[in-house]
Amino acid sequence: MSSSLKIDGLSVSYGPIPALRNVSIEVPEGGFVSVLGSNGAGKTTLVRTITGVLYLQKGKVTSGSITRDGQDMTKLKTRKIVTGGVAQVPEGRMLFPQLTVEENLRCGAASRRDLAGINDTLSEVFDLFPQLPPLQNQLAGLLSGGEQQMVAVGRALMAKPSLLVCDELSLGLAPLIVRDLFLLLDRINKEGVAVLAIEQNARIALQHSTYAYALEVGEIVLEGPSDELRENQEVQDLYMGGGGDSREAYAAIRREVNR
Amino acid sequence: MDILASTFFDWGVNLQLLVSGLALGAIYAVVALGFVLVEKSTAVLNLAVGEFLMLGSYFGVAFFMERKTNIFIGTLVITLVMALFGLAIHYGIMRPMVGQGFFAIVLATIGIATVIRAVVQMWFGPLEKGNLTALPTGTIEVAGTSIRWVDIIILLVVLGSVGAFLVFYARTRTGLHMRAVASNIEAAAGVGIDPDRAYAITWAMAIGIAGLGGVMLGHFTPSVNPALAAIGLRAFPAAAIGGFTSVGGSIIGGLIVGVIEQLAGGHFGTKWREPVAFGILILVLIFKPTGLFGQKDLERV
Numbered sequence: 001m002s003s004s005l006k007i008d009g010l011s012v013s014y015g016p017i018p019a020l021r022n023v024s025i026e027v028p029e030g031g032f033v034s035v036l037g038s039n040g041a042g043k044t045t046l047v048r049t050i051t052g053v054l055y056l057q058k059g060k061v062t063s064g065s066i067t068r069d070g071q072d073m074t075k076l077k078t079r080k081i082v083t084g085g086v087a088q089v090p091e092g093r094m095l096f097p098q099l100t101v102e103e104n105l106r107c108g109a110a111s112r113r114d115l116a117g118i119n120d121t122l123s124e125v126f127d128l129f130p131q132l133p134p135l136q137n138q139l140a141g142l143l144s145g146g147e148q149q150m151v152a153v154g155r156a157l158m159a160k161p162s163l164l165v166c167d168e169l170s171l172g173l174a175p176l177i178v179r180d181l182f183l184l185l186d187r188i189n190k191e192g193v194a195v196l197a198i199e200q201n202a203r204i205a206l207q208h209s210t211y212a213y214a215l216e217v218g219e220i221v222l223e224g225p226s227d228e229l230r231e232n233q234e235v236q237d238l239y240m241g242g243g244g245d246s247r248e249a250y251a252a253i254r255r256e257v258n259r
Numbered sequence: 260m261d262i263l264a265s266t267f268f269d270w271g272v273n274l275q276l277l278v279s280g281l282a283l284g285a286i287y288a289v290v291a292l293g294f295v296l297v298e299k300s301t302a303v304l305n306l307a308v309g310e311f312l313m314l315g316s317y318f319g320v321a322f323f324m325e326r327k328t329n330i331f332i333g334t335l336v337i338t339l340v341m342a343l344f345g346l347a348i349h350y351g352i353m354r355p356m357v358g359q360g361f362f363a364i365v366l367a368t369i370g371i372a373t374v375i376r377a378v379v380q381m382w383f384g385p386l387e388k389g390n391l392t393a394l395p396t397g398t399i400e401v402a403g404t405s406i407r408w409v410d411i412i413i414l415l416v417v418l419g420s421v422g423a424f425l426v427f428y429a430r431t432r433t434g435l436h437m438r439a440v441a442s443n444i445e446a447a448a449g450v451g452i453d454p455d456r457a458y459a460i461t462w463a464m465a466i467g468i469a470g471l472g473g474v475m476l477g478h479f480t481p482s483v484n485p486a487l488a489a490i491g492l493r494a495f496p497a498a499a500i501g502g503f504t505s506v507g508g509s510i511i512g513g514l515i516v517g518v519i520e521q522l523a524g525g526h527f528g529t530k531w532r533e534p535v536a537f538g539i540l541i542l543v544l545i546f547k548p549t550g551l552f553g554q555k556d557l558e559r560v
């Protein structure tokens with residue numbers, strides 16, 4: 001199967017501090033893949049690298065590559081990456097609080113050249129999130145967390161992506177809202193958009209993805225089909241509040257992997 | 260008090276002061292607009308605003324006094340040249356300094372100010388020039404009082420340009436992208452907006468509009484001289500009234516400062532103008548630091 005995104009042996013540092021080491025991840029075309037990882041694992045660094053905004057944090061790719069359809073995009077500018085079909089829902093939503101909901105959404109189409117098509121996509125996004133049209137002219141900073149996350153997803157969709165990268169969609173949201181958002185990701189995925197869901201909330205990520213990776217302290221420590229990982233005791237201990245010290249569980253995973 | 264007895268309730272004088280205050284305030288408003296725009300988008304505190312304004316006035320001397328250029332063409336050229344100057348500042352100074360501390364960049368703007376002052380003195384000499392007279396110089400009778408045409412024209416030109424800018428900023432795609440960068444640079448970069456390009460446009464517009472303000476100031480003031488740079492610093496009280504973040508607020512702020520200053524100067528003597536203007540700055544900073552129209556912090560999460 002051809003791949004929507006192939007990350008190969010990627011290492012990233014912020015100055016002298018390494019944040020990712022030899023990370024390899026593949027998202028098949030139209031697939032739904034998740035990357036699990038606890039705080040500081042390197043999840044956001046991974047997203048920044050894929051979407052080309054690492055430079056804003058003075059991060060550097062020290063080795064490895066990111067390719068789409070065999071085309072290298074490791075050094076591309078974000079604009080090119082987005083035009084190429086990769087859109088992100090950043091961690092903490094990162095809306096433009098002083099802009100209206102509609103303006104936020106329109107910013108998602110910043111890299112598009114088919115200006116005429118933007119209004120159509122806007123109506124599609126409004127169809128997908130019926131809660132948003134009444135809030136169209138509200139300032140985004142005044143919305144609830146769940147509404148903001150919808151705007152963030154909608155904004156990414158305004159780029160008409162073929163790959164959607166979500167950084168901790170579930171962060172700070174009530175479980176029901178998280179469930180709805182992931183159901184929506186399923187819908188988007190069914191329409192042919194590949195999804196890379198990067199999550200601390202392993203339970204929901206494993207429920208919706210077909211394949212998953214576990215990222216800890218900058219390295220992939222485990223990978224496999226999501227339903228297998230869901231049954232994995234270490235994964236349960238580490239990410240699903242199965243009790244016990246997470247450091248210990250992490251050590252257990254390392255032993256498992258290195259065996 | 261004889262002050263009260265003389266002019267305080269003379270409505271003719273008050274009307275004159277109001278109109279000239281609005282004209283002066285409009286000049287403050289464009290400078291404040293440029294200052295706030297740069298500060299908001301690029302997080303650079305541009306302390307050279309006054310010098311850019313003065314430079315615009317001196318360009319006015321070169322074009323309208325020394326060469327008798329047509330006012331429309333001359334003003335357009337000056338605005339464009341100053342906009343190019345803004346681009347040069349972005350690409351030549353600010354962009355290479357990205358990542359340096361706040362103070363380093365503020366000091367760089369002070370350096371720019373000093374260089375402009377020096378170059379202007381070398382070029383035009385230290386003596387003051389007369390005022391510019393390319394705009395109509397006569398007066399018009401309104402309600403029994405004569406109002407200067409220049410004041411009216413300055414007010415209209417500035418309000419027209421500021422209005423055009425606001426429409427651009429609020430309604431166009433590029434304006435939207437500029438606002439997005441000002442709002443959250445990482446998010447803007449993440450959707451594929453080029454922050455660098457937005458910064459470049461911001462600098463070009465801010466300095467271009469200061470050039471326009473300079474041409475207007477050269478017509479307003481009795482003489483063009485290096486001290487005009489101090490006038491540009493009135494952008495600070497104007498911007499403070501807008502809470503240093505509100506583009507619209509700083510425009511209204513400019514008008515308020517101009518009118519209060521002219522009224523104070525007209526009734527109590529010109530030595531009161533500066534203390535009153537900066538008294539407003541201090542009062543606003545103490546009692547309403549978010550500005551009279553400043554936005555509340557919208558970041559909820």
Ligand SMILES: Nc1ncnc2c1ncn2[C@@H]1O[C@H](COP(=O)(O)OP(=O)(O)O)[C@@H](O)[C@H]1O
Pocket residue numbers: 014017018019037038039040041042043044045046057
């Ligand atoms: N801008 C930055 N500058 C320096 N170090 C950073 C920066 N962002 C993240 N890091 C470091 O990189 C590591 C991974 O962080 P991050 O990618 O944010 O992890 P996660 O998103 O999984 O919580 C952490 O050790 C963090 O301290």
Ligand SMILES: [Mg+2]
Pocket residue numbers: 043044045091168
């Ligand atoms: Mg993170």
